[in-house]
Amino acid sequence: MTDIAAAPKQGDEGAPDAWLVLEPWVLEGPEGIEVGDEVIVVTWLDRANRDVLQVHPRGDDSRALRGVFGTRSPHRPKPIGLHRVEVLSIDGARLQVRNLEALDRTPIVDLKAVLSRDIDER
Amino acid sequence: MTDIAAAPKQGDEGAPDAWLVLEPWVLEGPEGIEVGDEVIVVTWLDRANRDVLQVHPRGDDSRALRGVFGTRSPHRPKPIGLHRVEVLSIDGARLQVRNLEALDRTPIVDLKAVLSRDIDER
Numbered sequence: 271m272t273d274i275a276a277a278p279k280q281g282d283e284g285a286p287d288a289w290l291v292l293e294p295w296v297l298e299g300p301e302g303i304e305v306g307d308e309v310i311v312v313t314w315l316d317r318a319n320r321d322v323l324q325v326h327p328r329g330d331d332s333r334a335l336r337g338v339f340g341t342r343s344p345h346r347p348k349p350i351g352l353h354r355v356e357v358l359s360i361d362g363a364r365l366q367v368r369n370l371e372a373l374d375r376t377p378i379v380d381l382k383a384v385l386s387r388d389i390d391e392r
Numbered sequence: 393m394t395d396i397a398a399a400p401k402q403g404d405e406g407a408p409d410a411w412l413v414l415e416p417w418v419l420e421g422p423e424g425i426e427v428g429d430e431v432i433v434v435t436w437l438d439r440a441n442r443d444v445l446q447v448h449p450r451g452d453d454s455r456a457l458r459g460v461f462g463t464r465s466p467h468r469p470k471p472i473g474l475h476r477v478e479v480l481s482i483d484g485a486r487l488q489v490r491n492l493e494a495l496d497r498t499p500i501v502d503l504k505a506v507l508s509r510d511i512d513e514r
Contacts, residue, residue, distance in 0.1 A: 296445060296461075296469060298445040298446055298459050299445045299459045299460050299461040299468070299469070300459050300461045300462060301446065301457075301458060301459035301462070302458040302459050302462040302463075303459065303461060303462040307462070309461070309462070310474065312470075312472050312474075323418060323420040323421045324420055324423065335423075336423060336424040337420050337421045337422050337423035337424050337425065338421050339418075339421040339422045339425060339431070339502070339503035339504065340422060340423070340424040340425040340429070340431070340503075340505050341424075341504070341505050342504055342505050342507055346421070346502060347418060347421070347502075348434075348501045348502050349502075350434050350472070350501055350502045352432065352434075352474070352504065379470045379472055380461070380468060380469075380470050380471075380472045381461035381462075382461065382463070382464055382474065383462050383463050383464050385464055
């Protein structure tokens with residue numbers, strides 16, 4: 271995915287499968303992650319607009335402006351992206367995943383386990 | 393919370409209520425967030441060990457080493473913290489929250505809405 275306007279707003283809205291390419295020096299980092307696991311990918315949304323503090327949710331001008339911290343807009347002062355994805359295959363330092371809504375070559379900052387407290391409706 | 397050894401491993405394991413203090417220039421960022429909302433706090437875990445790629449889950453030496461990317465250990469090359477919290481009160485650029493498992497003065501990188509896709513068991 272290279273066109274920011276065509277990118278899905280969320281990963282379950284049509285994102286193609288994608289490869290995460292980790293740097294060789296972190297090869298031990300994903301040990302224990304298995305095909306079928308869900309993980310959280312933390313990215314740096316390097317093409318976001320960092321001067322924005324208010325947005326129309328989902329880019330819909332008919333919706334009232336809202337502070338970016340109450341949204342998932344990529345545009346925000348420190349453009350961290352969070353993406354809950356499913357691991358489809360693992361090839362050394364490359365992980366193929368489903369439901370990643372990110373532009374090609376978006377830098378990966380971190381990977382994390384999904385916790386029940388992320389998931390459970392409380 | 394100032395003692396890293398005494399800090400709860402997860403926010404629902406005894407974290408005291410905490411104040412998020414935002415910088416004045418991002419005052420518009422939380423507009424629209426309301427008391428009772430849940431948000432994701434993204435932090436930079438500045439006292440983490442960044443040289444670690446494998447850990448014993450939950451610091452329990454009886455558990456096998458595992459790559460950090462399959463855990464929620466704070467110790468990892470880029471120590472981003474994710475904290476799902478409930479907003480208890482809002483006072484300008486300060487938000488009081490429940491369930492934040494972080495040491496005092498941990499830098500806040502970002503705040504985000506919780507999405508149903510973060511939450512829903514799929």
